[in-house]
Amino acid sequence: MKKTFIFIITFFVLYFTASSQNKDSLTLRKIYDHYLTKSLCYSNLEYLTTKIGGRLSGSPQAEQAVQWAKKAMYAAGADTVILQPCMVPHWVRGQEEQCSFNSPKLKSETTLKCTALGSSVDTGPKGINAEVIEVQSFEDLEKLGEKNIKGKIVFYNVFFDQRKIRSGSAYGETVKFRAKGASYAAKYGALGCLVRSMTSVADDEPHTGNMYYDTTLSKIKIPAVALSYKAAEILHETLLKDPKLLLYLETHCQTLPDEPSFNVVGQINGTQKSNEFIIAGGHLDSWDNGQGAHDDGTGVVQCIEILSAFKQLGIKPKHNIRAVAFMNEENGLAGGTAYAKFAKEKNEKHLAALEADAGGYTPRGFLIDTTNGLYNLAVKWESLFHPYLVDRFEPEGGGADLIALEKLGVPCIGFEPDTQRYFDIHHTAADTFDKVNKRELELSGAAIASLLFLIDSYY
Known part of the structure; x- marks a missing residue:
């Protein structure tokens, strides 16, 4: 009788685990389909880089980028968009x-x-x-x-x-x-x-x-x-x-004297956890000598598209999901500091924070913080990403804009695409829109959105 009972329990555990994984697999497939056929990543990046261009903190272009990001997030389906103020350096090349x-x-x-x-x-x-x-x-x-x-x-x-x-x-x-x-x-x-x-x-x-x-x-x-x-x-x-x-x-x-600027934060409201947040972002500023395409226009547009994917696919997250366009990563980290200060003052609980700041190349995997058991949980999802050729889940994590959040005990994640070509154009006049491959950009964006979906579902 005891053996029969154990068999039944084991059967149901395996059945529900397989059923859950199959359901998750189907959702990930839908997310990838959205990014590959319906996303605005590429067109958004084209506007940000070719119409606005280099966006060094304190410049008129950086201010234009803030207003663009606000509109893009609302267009993607954000329930609300928050402008978080920060003072940024204003260095001019001359x-x-x-x-x-x-x-x-x-x-x-x-x-x-x-x-x-x-x-x-x-x-x-x-x-x-x-x-x-x-x-x-x-x-x-x-x-x-x-x-x-x-x-x-x-x-x-x-x-x-x-x-x-x-x-x-x-x-x-x-x-x-x-x-x-x-x-x-x-x-x-x-x-x-x-x-x-x-x-x-x-x-x-x-x-x-x-x-x-x-x-x-x-x-x-x-x-x-x-x-x-x-x-x-x-x-x-x-x-x-x-x-x-x-x-x-x-x-x-x-x-020149410091200038006022903003992080741009687009949010989808959670259905169950009103004060718990999962965020993914990139930095909106860039160097002045190029268009800031791979560094880091790609990260910004990939994360904005998360809002659109969730809304269009009818994914109703339990926690608040945020896409963050950080300001001033390149020469000061004022945006990352301001975000953490905002979170602390509002007593917001952040379950996880991801930064995409390594270019818009082919996705490879994630560097995931071991804090609060996030890595141990996430590594169980690795097989779900294998059909999409994403196979690296490693216990590291973080990003420059997440340093202040990490100090508050927030588990942080670094998205890792293939960076072999990244430092060919990093911080140069050659970091332009034409260097970004549309399909690579979308595949990486889908991987990021998929990971956020899984964290929201199980963490």
């Missing part, structure tokens, strides 16, 4: 940068492609003309000391480690030279700072990105620019032949 070197020894003068790093100061109208000292690490600076560096321009010639399978790992190792290189160089009396662009592709497109001045290292702020891959190669090869060449650098950057 007229085009100039960089060239003169080598009397080699009887040559060469112009180098470069771009000022975000938050950099300017050189002044007369520019800087000085010798160059090449280094590969901060330790190199320390060994050289002030006597060898003072009055010169420091050139951080640091390559991506091509052995890294994840391109983001190589980026993470080199980006510190962009971020704090100027302050380390100024500590030893340097007049300016050059960095090799954070990329492994050998082209002539310089990559910008934010830097900041660490006043614990030096109170003096010196201008900082990135050289294109090819420009860095030319400078390196020429320095081997003529270490005394003179390099001219001219930038016209300005940091």
